[in-house]
Amino acid sequence: MSNQGNRMSSREIGFILVFLVLVVGSSLLAIRFGVVAKDIAVIGFVSVSLILVAFAAAVLWQIVNGSIPLVGLISEPGDGSKQNLGKASLSRFQFLIFTFVVAGLFLMLCIETGGFVDIPNNVLGLLGISGGSFVISKAVGLPSGKKDEDQDNADEGKQ
Amino acid sequence: MGDLAEMVRVLLIVWLSGLALCVLIAILRRRISLEGLFASKNAGRMDPERVAVFVSAVVAIGGYALQIMADGAVCNEDMSYCSMPDVPDTLLYLLAAGNGSYIAGKIVRKYVRKVGLHV
Numbered sequence: 001m002s003n004q005g006n007r008m009s010s011r012e013i014g015f016i017l018v019f020l021v022l023v024v025g026s027s028l029l030a031i032r033f034g035v036v037a038k039d040i041a042v043i044g045f046v047s048v049s050l051i052l053v054a055f056a057a058a059v060l061w062q063i064v065n066g067s068i069p070l071v072g073l074i075s076e077p078g079d080g081s082k083q084n085l086g087k088a089s090l091s092r093f094q095f096l097i098f099t100f101v102v103a104g105l106f107l108m109l110c111i112e113t114g115g116f117v118d119i120p121n122n123v124l125g126l127l128g129i130s131g132g133s134f135v136i137s138k139a140v141g142l143p144s145g146k147k148d149e150d151q152d153n154a155d156e157g158k159q
Numbered sequence: 160m161g162d163l164a165e166m167v168r169v170l171l172i173v174w175l176s177g178l179a180l181c182v183l184i185a186i187l188r189r190r191i192s193l194e195g196l197f198a199s200k201n202a203g204r205m206d207p208e209r210v211a212v213f214v215s216a217v218v219a220i221g222g223y224a225l226q227i228m229a230d231g232a233v234c235n236e237d238m239s240y241c242s243m244p245d246v247p248d249t250l251l252y253l254l255a256a257g258n259g260s261y262i263a264g265k266i267v268r269k270y271v272r273k274v275g276l277h278v
Contacts, residue, residue: 042163049167056174063181070185075192087195090209090261094216100179101220107172109232109243111165117232118242126219126246126254133212133258140265 076141091134098130199268208264215257219250 030040062068074093076086102123109117185191197209223246234241 045163049163053167053170053174056170060174060177060181063178070182070191073182073185073191087198088193090196090212093193093196094212096182097216098220100175100182101224104172104175104179105224105227106243107168107175109227109241111168111172113232113234113238113241114165115241118240120242120245122246122248122251123223123243125251126223129251129254129258130216133262136262137265140262140269 089137091130091137095130095134098127102127199265206264206268208260212257212261215253219246219254219257222247222250 029035059068063070074088074096076089106117106119182191186193197205197213199206199209226244226247230244232241233244
């Protein structure tokens with residue numbers, strides 16, 4: 001047990017050393033080749049973009065191979081079992097479609113214009129109607145509170 | 160830098176399309192169930208207000224997408240500021256009416272179930 005603990009700590013030390021060597025090495029290379037701040041910004045942008053794209057690809061890959069299940073994506077909560085997820089929810093379905101379409105159109109316009117485009121208030125209103133309807137329908141669909149239950153019990157008792 | 164940003168935007172839209180495709184395939188293969196989409200929880204039969212909200216949502220979002228495909232982004236003369244086009248008020252009213260009827264239907268059905276009426 002203690003050996004395993006020692007091995008883990010030596011791995012960590014090795015990782016830190018490799019990381020430090022990489023940082024120092026890349027700094028020396030940058031000084032040697034006269035890299036300016038603008039180049040560093042580009043390298044940083046590429047690195048961050050690669051990490052984000054890797055995250056996105058990992059999520060998509062796990063969805064494709066089933067590690068992230070989509071089974072209950074638009075279902076109402078059922079009794080918790082995998083077989084009984086509850087019926088499909090129209091408000092969830094609507095919200096899903098709106099999100100995909102508006103996000104897709106936004107990205108397409110960004111590509112077309114070559115920069116971020118502004119989102120007008122009534123597009124936000126469109127999403128707000130859909131999201132608001134989702135929230136209200138969930139609130140309406142909740143079972144009645146304790147007060148109602150007590151009232152029901154009292155009514156049953158009278159009968 | 161501009162080319163890189165363009166490439167990232169293209170990758171983002173490819174990812175979003177991939178995600179949408181995954182959801183579509185899951186729906187077609189019935190891994191995501193659409194059973195009961197137009198029915199309320201306890202009745203089990205189709206509710207007209209659910210059909211209305213579905214149609215209004217498809218018309219609103221489809222109409223807006225068609226408008227964008229036809230006109231593109233709204234930009235000023237020197238292209239320094241661009242915006243998504245406004246959603247026509249008619250489509251907003253249509254969507255609000257559809258969703259309003261859906262919520263109203265849900266509330267009425269819940270009340271009717273509570274008082275024990277059969278509609």
